[in-house]
Amino acid sequence: xxxxxxxxxxxxxxxxxxxxxxxxxxxxxxxxxxxxxxxxxxxxxxxxxxxxxxxxxxxxxxxxxxxxxxxxxxxxxxxxxxxxxxxxxxxxxxxxxxxxxxxxxxxxxxxxxxxxxxxxxxxxxxxxxxxxxxxxxxxxxxxxxxxxxxxxxxxxxxxxxxxxxxxxxxxxxxxxxxxxxxxxxxxxxxxxxxxxxxxxxxxxxxxxxxxxxxxxxxxxxxxxxxxxxxxxxxxxxxxxxxxxxxxxxxxxxxxxxxxxxxxxxxxxxxxxxxxxxxxxxxxxxxxxxxxxxxxxxxxxxxxxxxxxxxxxxxxxxxxxxxxxxxxxxxxxxxxxxxxxxxx
Amino acid sequence: xxxxxxxxxxxxxxxxxxxxxxxxxxxxxxxxxxxxxxxxxxxxxxxxxxxxxxxxxxxxxxxxxxxxxxxxxxxxxxxxxxxxxxxxxxxxxxxxxxxxxxxxxxxxxxxxxxxxxxxxxxxxxxxxxxxxxxxxxxxxxxxxxxxxxxxxxxxxxxxxxxxxxxxxxxxxxxxxxxxxxxxxxxxxxxxxxxxxxxxxxxxxxxxxxxxxxxxxxxxxxxxxxxxxxxxxxxxxxxxxxxxxxxxxxxxxxxxxxxxxxxxxxxxxxxxxxxxxxxxxxxxxxxxxxxxxxxxxxxxxxxxxxxxxxxxxxxxxxxxxxxxxxxxxxxxxxxxxxxxxxxxxxxxxxxxx
Numbered sequence: 001x002x003x004x005x006x007x008x009x010x011x012x013x014x015x016x017x018x019x020x021x022x023x024x025x026x027x028x029x030x031x032x033x034x035x036x037x038x039x040x041x042x043x044x045x046x047x048x049x050x051x052x053x054x055x056x057x058x059x060x061x062x063x064x065x066x067x068x069x070x071x072x073x074x075x076x077x078x079x080x081x082x083x084x085x086x087x088x089x090x091x092x093x094x095x096x097x098x099x100x101x102x103x104x105x106x107x108x109x110x111x112x113x114x115x116x117x118x119x120x121x122x123x124x125x126x127x128x129x130x131x132x133x134x135x136x137x138x139x140x141x142x143x144x145x146x147x148x149x150x151x152x153x154x155x156x157x158x159x160x161x162x163x164x165x166x167x168x169x170x171x172x173x174x175x176x177x178x179x180x181x182x183x184x185x186x187x188x189x190x191x192x193x194x195x196x197x198x199x200x201x202x203x204x205x206x207x208x209x210x211x212x213x214x215x216x217x218x219x220x221x222x223x224x225x226x227x228x229x230x231x232x233x234x235x236x237x238x239x240x241x242x243x244x245x246x247x248x249x250x251x252x253x254x255x256x257x258x259x260x261x262x263x264x265x266x267x268x269x270x271x272x273x274x275x276x277x278x279x280x281x282x283x284x285x286x287x288x289x290x291x292x293x294x295x296x297x298x299x300x301x302x303x304x305x306x307x308x309x310x311x312x313x314x315x316x317x318x319x320x321x322x323x324x325x326x327x328x329x330x331x332x333x334x335x336x337x338x339x340x341x342x343x
Numbered sequence: 344x345x346x347x348x349x350x351x352x353x354x355x356x357x358x359x360x361x362x363x364x365x366x367x368x369x370x371x372x373x374x375x376x377x378x379x380x381x382x383x384x385x386x387x388x389x390x391x392x393x394x395x396x397x398x399x400x401x402x403x404x405x406x407x408x409x410x411x412x413x414x415x416x417x418x419x420x421x422x423x424x425x426x427x428x429x430x431x432x433x434x435x436x437x438x439x440x441x442x443x444x445x446x447x448x449x450x451x452x453x454x455x456x457x458x459x460x461x462x463x464x465x466x467x468x469x470x471x472x473x474x475x476x477x478x479x480x481x482x483x484x485x486x487x488x489x490x491x492x493x494x495x496x497x498x499x500x501x502x503x504x505x506x507x508x509x510x511x512x513x514x515x516x517x518x519x520x521x522x523x524x525x526x527x528x529x530x531x532x533x534x535x536x537x538x539x540x541x542x543x544x545x546x547x548x549x550x551x552x553x554x555x556x557x558x559x560x561x562x563x564x565x566x567x568x569x570x571x572x573x574x575x576x577x578x579x580x581x582x583x584x585x586x587x588x589x590x591x592x593x594x595x596x597x598x599x600x601x602x603x604x605x606x607x608x609x610x611x612x613x614x615x616x617x618x619x620x621x622x623x624x625x626x627x628x629x630x631x632x633x634x635x636x637x638x639x640x641x642x643x644x645x646x647x648x649x650x651x652x653x654x655x656x657x658x659x660x661x662x663x664x665x666x667x668x669x670x671x672x673x674x675x676x677x678x679x680x681x682x683x684x685x686x687x688x689x690x691x692x693x694x695x
Contacts, residue, residue: 103665116664116665117664118664118665118666118672119665121536121540122540122547122665122666124389124663124664124665124666125418126388126389126390126414126419127389127390127663127664129414129637130389130390130391130410130411130414132410134598144474144537144548145474146474146548146550150413150417150418153408153413153417154413167411183362219621227531247529248528248529248531249531250531261375
């Protein structure tokens with residue numbers, strides 16, 4: 001974990017936070033030992049570290065691909081190359097500055113009116129060049145290096161982010177706010193989101209971890225392994241991903257394996273509501289040998305809330321936590337003592 | 344081009360003899376159409392490029408960072424030239440394979456070049472190799488591997504018997520397709536996108552560096568194959584007859600197989616799999632220009648280039664700013680036109 005290697009240069013923040021999901025992992029180990037003070041300290045350290053990256057223009061940033069990105073002034077025309085980046089920009093109140101988005105940027109609805117620059121996995125470089133942006137925000141898995149090179153040659157700075165965990169998402173939000181020159185907003189948002197996240201972690205610490213089966217596709221039945229952000233959400237929500245150890249990232253699995261895995265909770269995620277997914281739920285209800293079915297714990301969740309690294313993932317985390325730990329009193333504001341006593 | 348009309352008499356099956364003048368005339372007309380297609384394709388796209396900008400860019404007046412210059416030189420031209428080379432090679436490959444195997448269903452992928460190079464490419468993508476060198480190199484290696492297997496299997500018995508070779512190609516294709524399906528089923532998400540794009544055919548990643556490799560190789564391949572034009576005529580007419588006329592059929596076939604597979608394997612390594620061009624354009628040209636390979640080869644190759652450039656231009660503009668796989672356009676445009684000509688003129692297939 002890079003945070004340990006030295007204290008923050010502005011450049012280090014991009015790397016330390018976006019290089020894989022290691023900050024989250026580190027926290028995890030500490031938490032598992034129940035070392036609360038260290039946790040608080042680390043959380044504070046993160047915040048301090050974010051604050052340390054003070055804005056001063058003509059600034060040099062380093063992105064997730066370890067590329068240097070120089071910005072002379074806060075960017076005013078930003079092209080987003082992924083739906084979650086679009087969400088982050090709007091969340092930071094930068095909607096006005098968004099010059100272009102990808103095809104499936106449906107949220108928030110205002111984003112749909114922006115010029116389209118192709119799809120997340122295949123962007124149209126011509127269109128981007130024509131929009132004359134002063135910053136392009138891309139993702140590591142979606143956008144090809146060819147496109148990034150091309151835009152670089154056109155003199156358009158491209159900054160690549162790579163949030164792979166819930167905490168990584170929060171760090172990305174802070175980082176994008178810094179790039180855009182509205183660092184205070186991002187830091188404030190990061191503090192609020194981190195608070196909501198920590199509340200969940202706090203309330204589920206020490207509780208049993210129910211086995212969760214997350215179904216991301218109905219036919220064929222597909223789920224997720226541990227190399228996904230869904231896995232991070234399940235883990236932070238106090239659950240254990242039934243299929244975390246499978247070798248394939250988004251494996252197809254048979255109903256039989258779900259029966260054998262005896263999940264305590266089944267969660268079906270989808271972009272659409274109603275019909276099809278209600279039927280998928282009914283399908284599971286025919287197998288009472290599954291603990292989740294026996295105790296009527298089969299739930300539906302909006303997939304946008306748990307599969308994109310956007311600010312809404314915290315909402316997704318809260319919903320998942322309420323499904324996985326219904327016994328916890330979630331409505332209460334600051335009931336640390338009570339929960340502490342409960343374990 | 345050494346065409347001697349005295350030899351035409353030997354080819355009774357081919358109908359009207361082809362003269363050097365006719366070959367030149369048809370080629371000049373097609374090259375003119377090709378140039379016009381390239382210019383039009385350079386003008387069309389998501390970003391607007393005016394004639395003035397085009398002129399500035401081409402005459403060297405544009406600044407280095409001029410958006411129009413970037414769009415034309417870095418995005419459109421490399422892509423158009425690659426489309427041209429790929430169309431040229433696939434269509435040429437179709438003509439040669441249809442002649443060698445005496446089978447109207449033969450296409451440039453019939454020896455398993457498609458699945459072989461796809462196999463190589465998918466492995467390259469899995470190990471995270473670059474599109475600049477690693478993936479094309481592996482794709483080409485895969486094409487050579489399947490080609491070698493097919494020829495080893497196909498040659499075993501009697502020389503290079505067509506049906507044995509076709510069957511060997513089909514089986515080896517099936518095997519490698521299964522391997523590819525396995526890799527796709529186990530791929531992680533971001534690799535999956537790349538793999539599927541490759542399998543659908545993707546001309547958008549073209550760079551001038553690749554063109555400098557593929558261009559000369561394709562032209563050399565064409566010249567070699569063109570020298571065998573007469574042999575191909577005789578093989579199409581019947582191998583027995585060819586033998587009687589003193590043509591070493593086995594050797595001619597082997598050289599043609601090797602050269603055409605190398606050419607096809609090379610372009611496919613850069614473009615991914617693009618179907619339909621290699622099957623339809625040769626038949627179209629056969630209907631339009633007859634089946635003498637000395638005319639058919641240049642006509643098909645140029646026709647393939649024109650067709651694929653036009654198809655790719657549509658692919659990148661119809662649902663702009665998004666893009667369709669070019670294979671969708673080649674089949675969508677090619678099939679109806681092909682059916683029209685087939686009904687009007689018959690297949691003109693004289694090989695069997």
